[in-house]
Amino acid sequence: MSATLSTARLRLAVRDRCLVDALDLQIEPGQVWCVLGPNGAGKSTLLRTLAGLRDPDGGHVLLDGRDIATWKPMDLARRRGFLPQSVVDAFSLTVIEAVTAARHPRLPFWAWGDEDLGAVRAALARFELGNLAERDITTLSGGERQRVNIAALFAQDVGVMLLDEPLSSLDLHHQMKTLQELVLASRAGRAVVFTVHDINLAMQHATHAVLLGGHGGALAGAKEAIVTPAHLTAAFHHPIRGITIDGELFFRAARLTDKRT
Structure with a gap:
């Protein structure tokens, strides 16, 4: 079963802090979206909102063109699945x-x-x-x-699979196995969205990316356009450099230099 998940001018806020402002997404069957950003930027809040488990603070979340809030719980459970950070x-x-x-x-x-x-x-x-x-x-x-x-x-x-930190607690083999299975699920017609901290694993397996800065700004689109050294440096407030190895782009955080004398 395939399904399309989209947002229109989505706004997310926690208390008086705006996490995401006016975010437009179109998540199609066959795509794998990774959600990146520093701690507290709103990654989990975004996934819960996309799953219909939290009301937007503005804008809309649409499942197959219909506001997700209008779906009956059982019908929604047949169309989208959500894996929280902890069970x-x-x-x-x-x-x-x-x-x-x-x-x-x-x-x-x-x-x-x-x-x-x-x-x-x-x-x-x-x-x-x-x-x-x-x-x-x-x-x-x-x-x-x-x-x-x-x-x-x-x-x-389900047609849409939403996973919040699915790689947590997994060893390297099972991290790679899980990511491979998510890619295969997308090739079978599912739409996949997952949050992750490892930028390089995300780049190896995702087709699209959402990059959150935590102060309202959000970038979304094809991963090559979104996950760049400049965008990552701005979002994480830390210098991040791109390195090409065997034709594949990897990212490395710059070391902190102790300037104390």
């Missing part, structure tokens, strides 16, 4: 039960308990969780639990 385990469940729960929006109420586990087992296999299927989620490491969260989002089978 609190309110119940003791096995891994397969936790991932299966993500399939419930696609089932009529009377069919709960009769799920087709094909999509669930495929999601477990995709994130190398098959051998943990019967483990209690409360016994998992932080990285294992994060992979369960991501597998649940994939099992939900």
Whole structure:
């Protein structure tokens, strides 16, 4: 299932501070958007607003051309999925039960308990969780639990996938595996948006970028036009340089120099 997510003159604020002002986005199936910016710039606030879990402070968020606030919760859950930064385990469940729960929006109420586990087992296999299927989620490491969260989002089978810091707690292999799966999901017709701190990983896997400065300014578009040394330096308030290695652009933060005598 594919879907388009867009914003029109979106404004985000926290108390009296404007985080984002007049942001226009058009997130299409087949695209992977990374959201970059310093701590407190509004990355999580933006994702929650795009997911319909927070009202905009101005402007609109549209899912398939319709204001996201007008969607019924169950219909919205069938169209977009959201992975927050942290998930609190309110119940003791096995891994397969936790991932299966993500399939419930696609089932009529009377069919709960009769799920087709094909999509669930495929999601477990995709994130190398098959051998943990019967483990209690409360016994998992932080990285294992994060992979369960991501597998649940994939099992939900939605057109728009929103992930807030999906790489947190993951080791290098599973970071790369997750990013690869997000790219493959986009090639299958999904629209993907994720927040991340590693600029180089974002550049390697995203097609588009949103760069937040935290004071109302926001840049959005194709990654090559947005993620530049000048734009990054302005947003992060720190010198960032671009280096080309084997034809690929990488970014490096300048070292701080101790000028004390």
